[in-house]
Amino acid sequence: MLFNSIDFAIFLPIVFILYWFFCHKNLKLQNLLIVVASYVFYGWWDWRFLSLIVFSTVVDYSIGIALSREENKKKRILFLWLSIMVNLGFLGFFKYYNFFLDNLITAFTFFGIKLHASSLKVILPVGISFYTFQTLSYTIDVYRKKLTPTKDFIAFSAFVSFFPQLVAGPIERATNLLPQFYTKRKFEYNKAVDGLRQILWGMFKKVVIADNCAEFANEFFNNHTEYGGSGLLLGALFFTFQIYGDFSGYSDIAIGTSRLFGFNLKQNFAFPYFSRDIAEFWRRWHISLSTWFRDYLYIPLGGSRGGTTMKVRNTFIIFIISGFWHGANWTFIVWGALNAFYFLPLLLTNKNRSNIGTVAEGRLLASSKDILNITSTFLLTILAWVFFRADSVNHALEYLAGIFSNSLFSVPSFENRAHAAEVLILIGFLIIIEWLGRESQYGLEKLGLNWKRSLRIAFYLGIVCLIFLFVGKEQEFIYFQF
Incomplete structure (x- = not known):
């Protein structure tokens, strides 16, 4: 369902009226309505992909509970990697399967070896890159003990599937959005x-x-x-x-x-x-994604704390992965690398925060x-x-x-x-x-x-x-x- 469509122009007032006139006295009912409305909103494109959201929701909710009960470091790491593999596994299959297959065939052809592998007609689920990163941030924050895992499955489902930002962001952190589902909302004119x-x-x-x-x-x-x-x-x-x-x-x-x-x-x-400058541009463009990569990838890699080689390496990793996140095409990887080159002079002269x-x-x-x-x-x-x-x-x-x-x-x-x-x-x-x-x-x-x-x-x-x-x-x- 597109925001700029007649469907959404009808959908939004209906949900708004139900939310404020019929569910306003009951927080759980409000959250349940958001879940139902979000599933209708997303299912308007292709209802089959709702199963991915539901499965991801159940997996990360369960892992969050498991992490809260487990103190053994090795087991906690195992739970974390289970969440990462499930979420990135779905993302990798639907978004990058044909890209890797086509490039593998091309690589073997270069050496005179013909591979007989057929591409799949994989339909990319709308918004999978966004809600995948959103649920991952929840699991990582719970693992780091920066967030207490929720035991309210409806609230967590609403957080994962919240329809206004479900398919194209912003990529919300659980630390910001999830607590808002615990608090009763009052209409503010x-x-x-x-x-x-x-x-x-x-x-x-x-x-x-x-x-x-x-x-x-x-x-x-x-x-x-x-x-x-x-x-x-x-x-x-x-x-x-x-x-x-x-x-x-x-x-x-x-x-x-x-x-x-x-x-x-x-x-x-x-x-x-x-x-x-380019550094300021990336602090102002798609902020939710830039900060996600900063907090969950750049800083764990060492950020800017190491020597020049580490700074350059981490910068290129972040920009190239950011480019690849945008699509399964070499154009996005080159776009990411080009922005890394733009950024490099500022980094090396310590002017990236000017x-x-x-x-x-x-x-x-x-x-x-x-x-x-x-x-x-x-x-x-x-x-x-x-x-x-x-x-x-x-x-x-x-x-x-x-x-x-x-x-x-x-x-x-x-x-x-x-x-x-x-x-x-x-x-x-x-x-x-x-x-x-x-x-x-x-x-x-x-x-x-x-x-x-x-x-x-x-x-x-x-x-x-x-x-x-x-x-x-x-x-x-x-x-x-x-």
């Missing part, structure tokens, strides 16, 4: 209104920005040999805002929807395209130095996104070669240039609004609260009108495939 603002802004990002950018990004990437350098650079720019509008828009809708039901999810995007605060904090305009740093970081990010979007490494290299051709500074020629100009204006509007709201947590939820009521209403109605005016071909959220 201001919290709900903030949630609606965030849903509205998320819908704008998705429907107006991402879906319209997708039209041009697909045209340029799918027909890259037909366009000059300036057109290909424009296509990469459109994809840069497509993926941001798509993913951060989903996160906004997820967080806003959660607030309607009395829950607080962690921020997943913090205006990443205003970053002054830009911590908000850019131009307390000021309307940024300094010339900040503008230069933001622009250079943004351009590096655009080039890296080419690998993320391309079908293959060769496709990405050809695309980049096309950008850096003699036609880079020519006027791009393509169909629907008028519509493309409209989309670029809308991107400019997005940048302005997010720049004005960059010092708040999510941007729009505090923007305009000091305006006159009539002006504030006109602003929100204007966004609604833009959504209806520029609604185009419905595009599935990009991160559903991850």
